Amino acid sequence: MFFQIISLIGATGLLFAYIAAQMGRMRHDSAVYNALNAVGSALLAWVAIHDQRWGFILLEGIWALVSLPPLFRALRSTATV
Numbered sequence: 001m002f003f004q005i006i007s008l009i010g011a012t013g014l015l016f017a018y019i020a021a022q023m024g025r026m027r028h029d030s031a032v033y034n035a036l037n038a039v040g041s042a043l044l045a046w047v048a049i050h051d052q053r054w055g056f057i058l059l060e061g062i063w064a065l066v067s068l069p070p071l072f073r074a075l076r077s078t079a080t081v
Contacts, residue, residue, distance in 0.1 A: 003047045010043030010060075031078060034071035038064050 017036035020026035026033050045060035 013040030031074035038067035
């Protein structure tokens with residue numbers, strides 16, 4: 001049950017970011033968008049590691065890693081403003 005809750009939290013974060021971006025309410029280069037992607041996919045990767053689901057480990061692990069550089073760029077740009 002614990003891992004089901006974690007996976008739902010991760011999926012909700014990813015879906016919220018995606019839907020908000022598609023509706024024009026969130027920018028793809030914003031810190032919030034990339035944080036939701038990084039955290040959501042990291043949580044899903046953690047669950048996939050626990051369940052030994054190699055395809056999902058690959059998918060979510062790379063998704064989390066790809067979200068980090070734009071997140072750090074967005075955080076740096078907001079810190080210097």
